[in-house]
Amino acid sequence: NGKLIATHHKDYQFTVYDCERTVLADIPPLFNDCKSFTINFPDNSTTGKTYLWNFGDGDTSTAYTPAHTYADTGTYNLWLKVDPTSSCGDSIGAVAKIYPGLNTNFSHSGNCLQFPTGFQNLSSLNKNYDSINALQWNFGVPGNFTDTSSQENPSYHYSSPAIYPVTLTVMTEKGCEQTDTQSLNIYDKPPISLSPGDTDMCYKDQLQLNASSTLGGSYSWQPAYNIIGQNAASPTVYPRTDTTYYVTFTDNEKCVNTDSVHLRVKNKLLINAGNDTTICKGDPVFLNGTSNDQYAITWYDNAHQVVAKTLQAQTVPMQNETYTLEATLGTCIADTFMNTRVVPYPVPYAAPDTTICYGDKIQLRGGGGSFYQWFPGSSLSDSIIASPIASPKDTTIYTLTVTDTLGCPKPVDTSVLVGVIPPVPAFAGNDTIITTGQTFQLQATGGNKYLWSPATGLSDPNIPNPLVTGNKDVEYVVKVSIEPEGCYAYDSLHVRYIIGPDIYVPTAFTPNGDGMNDIFRPIPVGIRRIDYFRVYNRWGQLVFQTTQYMKGWNGTFNGKPCDEGGYVWMVKGEDYEGHSIVKKGTVLLIR
Template structure:
């Protein structure tokens, strides 16, 4: 059976029946859900010594009273009102207890909680411990003659998710003692799974429940809900997740400033999916960055149908909005009163107001001076505020020390890397925080602009060290140095010397070194004279320890004052460099000869027929050349080779010279090849005298051709691709026509077909036998057509009537097989039906003999 909460109240009745005892009536109130199942007829009360936790008494108590409490009336402006129902059982027990200085702990336990409670983990495995304390002697004063506070009943308040609510957990005290209220941890059992309902309570102390992230005993409904410590009224904005939550409220009883005891009331309340028509705003709105605000009703009510916002600009009639979540930009700084009016379609209304503060122009900041832990760091506030002024400072120096001064100093105890944070607040209420990482060193900061340099023996050199304010400088050795106790001495060593600077600040010491290499003189050299191709550039490459360079002439140079300029002379030029190391100087020159690139020009781009050749030509000033590809060239070592490519080819000639420009130059020539002309005149055929025969020549697609047929005898037109041949002479047995297809470039291709002419009427001639033995003679059985335009069918059957061959193509014949198997020697029946060129049907039937 799942318990939803409860509390214990006791009443002091006077002295007990025996000396040294007191009589108490203990009332246990347990809350159950109206839908919970299981026995409720009795509970076990445990009474324990409050100091030693020893068991004083264990008593089973039967039900004294029970009642059902439910919500019957609802605010008419609430949407989706929930059903709320509790069964409240009371168990009353009166007993005498010895008057002991330790006092007592009263406890009742149940092993079962409701599963799925939002704000605690694994609630189905948790139990509940309901407790109260009877005081004993405190500070030498006996307080056992006391009755505990008694909680008021108000447990049918409705809590809608994300909505404002109040929930009364107040109590009264018969003795007139002062009461205070606070949230606390709900109490579990030590072993819920091993202690079923109806068992004697475990001995205290009892463990706290484990709360989920975002919740705790002190904030059981999150940070938006608080309890009034004087009245016990719980109020705030409900969580956004619907479901059941555990709340434990401890009421503490005070008498003349002495805390005597505490009584805990624990209850599982439900946050429902409902809403109340409400206008709810934040307490105030502040913008320290700009003039624009975004407002919305903080109530989650879904029944609101209209909104009216007034942004509080004095004298303005346009500072309103009917949007649910408006954005408004104020024209000036200041403090304004924001008002919101909401209404539902059913007539429910509500309103709220708040303060809006507009003070843009606020930015926190600070600077830090210091580096060594043995000297104080100085922190300076640099925060910017346009309106008002900074009114408070809160420094956290990253080592547990703090300050509220504007510009504090702080000394660290040891080297460290810390995060320093400054939080500032302005007189207008703006606040902000800024953090910086500060390195606390064991020595002062010390940097040198350079640590290795070069001078000439007749020069002097200023040195420089940068460190913290207030450090003491000392440079060593004291050799040829001016102002060795300053940050920037001047040195003039005659030999290479390593100078060391030491800085000291209140016990912190650091040092650094700079090497001054000294040369007695300098030299400069350039590579040997060289050549460069015209329009190209070359990097000048002097060898020297000099630190300054000056080149001349400037013509063709990328920069005349750097060590390695880029030279691109238009003509042969001698470049001179003057190299300086301080006052020491040296000079060198280099002659750069400019040589033109070799030239090459090709000609001969042409188109040839497949199989033909063409001469290509190149003209060059170079000494050497090479053609590529050269596999289809005759005499590729000449400047006029003959090309005979199989397909279109681009030939590249690359030339090089011996005059000093080593780079190659190329040009190309293309020989396009017309594809091979492939012509078809059609298959050989047969006709009868006077039968028109349609010829049809074809050639490569995508190319335009001229056609010529020979001989021209009997043709309707010998110069088209599809003339009609009509042979009317009986003296012609056969004729072979040749067709030639020609392109505009003269490329040609030819094909021929033979026409056999029969001096008969249109007919089909069928051989009487054939020999399919693969010798190339008479291997196929097929009809010979004369004057036939189409074959409807040609079929061959064996002697049992099985079809062994069929076709409708005149050029096809039977090879004496069926399914690739040789058929036996013997007679076969054929049937033929065809249509002659005049449209007449010709049918023939007979036998043929297969021989091998």
């Protein structure tokens, strides 16, 4: 009666641990789809840990995502512990409804936008221990929150064609809940396909048209012109003029759709094979046919072998060919042709491959065509004739381009090699002075064949190094040849005889740059070696010295011209018998 009867106290002891939680237990709170005694439990908990499941019926598991089969119906309280031996683990509980046998399903009738769509609940369950408590339909219209129903078999009228996700959720007395989702295609016109599409046909032929739909219904064709099976899905037509046939399809829900096919009736196939042509042998010929529409195309050669099946193609004929272009459309056939003339390439020639001496000329010979072009042309007398005169300075490859007017019009190249032997470096030797009565050996270089003239005083005029003996000044000319090419050149030397052996020294010189007496040098006669030649000024200063044969002083000292006046010279040499000759004197420098 509102009066305190007693007071009872109970103590609780809590142990608080200093830890940071690093694990999470995470599973759905309710398992109630009621499909089976077995549940495959999902797990979103922290991975890589230890787990302990208690399924509420006395059974346990340490798997991460276990499957468990319950022995009997009922509602079970289960829980999951993650890291159960740790003071910082985590746990979570859930409820499992085990009333198997629920199967949510539905069907529908009517996909046409013009009429409402009916839905039928086909769901079932085990009525021995459960019954349906509620239904929830959602007809899948985006942004519409009134497209729902809780009726057993509702209907819904859609406002626009689309594919809608329709769901039915079934809830039972035991707390089971299950959803079925199906895609519903609402169309404003029933689907229809038609083959062939717009096409060409021969005026003599028949053609079968084919209409089809994924739905049941009836077909009707218009116009009724030259058609067999006007109310069939696949009638046969045989129009004689261009005609458009229309098919009307009415499905079993009385929804209507229409499609059409346009038939272009051909009385004549217009094709063109192109112009006759001439090609060079080995080159491709380009087949370039044209037509006034799309037909089945075939090219044939002379042997009626198929060359191609397209209007544009290419092939390589090895002889004259007539290519036939054939077009077919049903039983209509048309053909035309083009002629291809195959002509050989020009066969050019150029000659001769040869070798000439430097400065010589050679006539080249070309042929095999009507027009010629030589390259390079700078060393030719005429670069556009068949046989020009060539005057190359170096070894040259001349390329000849030949073009013919009688056969293949394409240019063809050939070439010829003209080797040029460089100028013969004929050298007879330096002019020399010989002691009267002394024998002296000449030494020519530059080739492999020699001829000296005159032969007077020579031991052999046909060798490079004959011995010469005489007492009269003479100029020898040597012809130096390179065999077997026969290239040659001339050189000469002057031999002067003076009483000796001795060293002759001029008494004056004029180093003024006029090319006469500009160098003061000793003139050795019968002397094979100069030991020294020295020049001193009036103060005894050495202004020039040399040991070179026929080397002289140009009248300068340290790069500057010396003064006019007298200078002292000294010379020492050795004659061909090994005797030393020493001489000294003065020379007058005149400017």
